[in-house]
Amino acid sequence: MTTAHDRTPHATELRAAARHLGRRRFLTVTGAAAALAFSVNLPAAGTASAAELDTARLDADPFTLGVASGDPLPDSVLLWTRLAPVPYQADGGLPAKRVDVRWELALDERFRRIVRRGWDTAHPEFQHTVHVEVGHLDPGREYYYRFRAGSWVSPVGRTRTAPDPSSRTRELSLALVSCQKYDEGYYTAYRHLAQDDVDVVFHLGDYLYEYPVNATGGSRAYPGGTLPALFNHETTTLEDYRLRYALYKSDPDLRAAHAAHPFVVTWDDHETENNYADDVPEDGGPAEEFLIRRAAAYRAYWENMPLRRPQLPDGPDLKLYRRLHWGRLAQFDVLDTRQYRSDQAYGDGWQFPGPESEDPRRTLTGDAQERWLINGWRRSDALWNVVPQQVTFALRNQNSAVPAKLSMDSWDGYPASRDRIMAGARAAGVENLMVLTGDVHVHYGFDIKRDFADPDSPTVGTEIVTTSIATGKDGSARPSNYDDLTAANPHLRFYNGLRGYATVRLGRDQARADFKTVSRVTVPGAPLTVSGSFVTEVGEPGLKPA
Template identity: 40%
Template sequence: MTDRQRTTRLDLSRRHLLRCFGAGAVTAFALPWAGRALADPIFSTYPFQLGIASGEPAPDGFVIWTRLAPDPFALDHGMPSAGVEVAWEVAEDERFQTVAQKGVAVARPELGHAVHVEVAGLKPGRPYWYRFVAGRERSGTGRAMTTPTFGAPLDRVRFAVAGCQNYEQGYFTAHRHLASQNPDFVFCYGDYIYEGRGNRLRNGPDGPVESVRQHFGGEIYSIEDYRRRYAQYKMDTDLQAAHAAAPWFVTWDDHEIDNNWVDSLDQDGTPAPVFALRRQMAMQAYYEHMPLRASSLPVGPSMQLYRQARYGNLLDLNLLDTRQYRTDQPCGDRWGAGCTDISQRQAEVLGKRQHDWLMGNLSGSKAKWKALAQQVMVMDLDREPGPETTENLDSWAGYRVPRERLLAGIRDRRVSNAVVLTGDEHQNYAGELHIDGKNPGRDPIATEFVATSITSGGDGEDQRPQTVEIQKVNPQLKFHNSRRGYLMCDVDGERWQTEYIVMDQVSDRKGIASSRQKLVVEAGAARLQLG
């Protein structure tokens, strides 16, 4: 990276901070700490309780993250009301014999003593290792990878897709298995935390079921509530292992703020100005706990999360936000037969600016594969076979006009090799995308892989009887499974293979992971085949 490029990157951060927060923020975020910092603190307990992480890889670097929290559930999380210096190192080898970059950051109380270091000046397309030191305490070691140079020839990329990890409904054993796969990166599609109160019991299909473990406290509303909830999840060592194994690209779905929220609306009819306060606190806590760049710093109750990552000439990854710019769910957001509101012309899922940004990316892409990494199912499924069509109104199916606009945009621009990556459903699905699933055209427009949950929904079963019936009347749906787990995507110039990794159980830490199915899309066609 040249000095001019480094200056440009810093200037971009300065412009973002000046525009959003004013001149004082440049000192607070982008420049060295000007106030009093504790340079050599002594901690009564280990300060890296929440682990470490990397994310947002680029050809010259990535973000490395940690948050100092010796006592994660305390109001002050065991930290003083002052900034604390944290040293960091990035090395070319696991033993740190060749240090590539190092420096000192400040864990600021305004951000819950979180640290986000945007490391630059590294070599493209290779692994690095990183760690932090605060006072006399050293963190564990994490592995990150830079991306290849933009447009450079790339033979292969291998990555994981995961999300929906309800703490109360299972153990995160799948994350430990994911870490052992050493992916190039992880895409987390959301529902990283769940916002509800702690419950010893939940309703199961055969009556009350005791929660595997229990959330701390009631439903979360304040910044301290959200911080404690993230801390409870982050303290899970299996999740820490997955973060330490590879860089993550993260986006949210609904439970990071409130179930089924969109734009300024929550599910309880809270006045918009009041809900905006909750969103603002939830978004700050989200930023504090994710390996994101300063460009994603919340600005009031909004946050920039849609963005693009590029892997040489092989893969463009378009990360989308399907919550922040969406209009209200139609038909009162009821699960059941669709109503005429699902065809509202003014409805939005991405919003015009994000939609136009995405179409520009797809039109201009020179990569072999174009991925849409997002949250809710695009596939058009009739959810209950019978005389009336039943839709999931919190998916793209509840928004017919934006859905058609999305798929027609891919078709009309002749975008080849488009693959949609999705979560939210707590089941594995794979299918082909048509504008009208009931009357599909000759050739699919794109392919969709839907990842099940890490834990949400409990142990599950191989296939739900109801979903077997759904597949019979939805020929575009090619595979389904109802176990917990994650996806491993193995992509080269000739084909995209998605492997469905499932757990036999998540109610016990001894759950075993196995490969349930491999599905393949050949380059130049959007049809699914068995791997």
């Protein structure tokens, strides 16, 4: 990270110019783009995918990594799977040949009422992943789906379409998940989520971690060390990231949650590298080198997530921010606060705010995404305007000192950016604003204040922060900084540091948030508890105990 003393406007301009030069140079790095196969189009004839695999030769189950669906639209669902009979192998156990995959969509789990069926091709260039966009469907309907390759049949998944855009839908139930470091605990929360009654799941980042995973799986303590050594180093190449997704998706509880509910995903930092900012790596270094790593991470992310074609990456860029609707009940503006941000101020971490962090030119979203968000609010006719994103939005003083240290990686490190967003919401007349957040491995419930420095300032929205699925190991219900944080932030209405997930039920009169936790993740099978429940009423923002 760059230190504070060289943060003059002249130095900032030079660094910006260098980053643009680095992005251009990425395209000319000898052999890099070709070696990583970063074409935005499907493989053409004459490439490795031109050869077709005889599926009769599939002598092992290729659906070891399960199925998933995502980004529900009123008339369309996105279905995903990846063929990998040997998932802990770089090629997944398949030759560099294309594989024809059949899919079926039905109204019932036993597939007696099939409404759509078809074929898609799993290309080796995309690690034999399949992204099927099934259209011409009825809005607001539940569907079941499955895939076939040769004689093998995938697990059955359940998905749904969004309601008709003009529908005055009465209710929507959603879940928030984040931060699932494989080697720090079991995915027990996902097992409970698979059985929970929700319409859609929002994954708010850190789907995987780039750090080494040892042979015992860390806290999972596999007897005898059963994981191969290829996981025991940091991910930097396309092959590394692909293998890491295979490791994470080998977890049965994660697969169960994906099969049970459609997911809407966005990344944070660890899908690429901890606390990177745009093309600036965590520990500094040439932008053009980091962009090669970022391109590998972004491509592997698209391959392994239930994302649609508009999110297909172009080299080191992937437009992940997007807008979804749930009738006229809710508009979801899914943000990317990592790819376009200014570098963290004062070397990152918890620092005192000052001229560098408060520079009005600093941005967390980038100018284009900021305009897109505010313009979307101006056109919104939704009752609830919901912003799924990554890092804590509300002010979070570390303690009651004046001034107090703030996290430079969160919106506190970009206060001018936050002020512009809040001013845009106010100008657009947004009354029922809800921000959904991950990243921090604890449950928070915040009131969003017009002026965080004034506790009596009007409350203008609500932020629901979900804890981690596994990151941080077991955690505790009352973290060591509980007293300091709650005393220093009167707008903080709830704080719990156990693992789990949150659910939000949006209605026409109010929204209810339930913070759900498990007692332990270092051993499997812990029960689920509702640790806190709150409501926020339409037209009266702010959290109240349910």
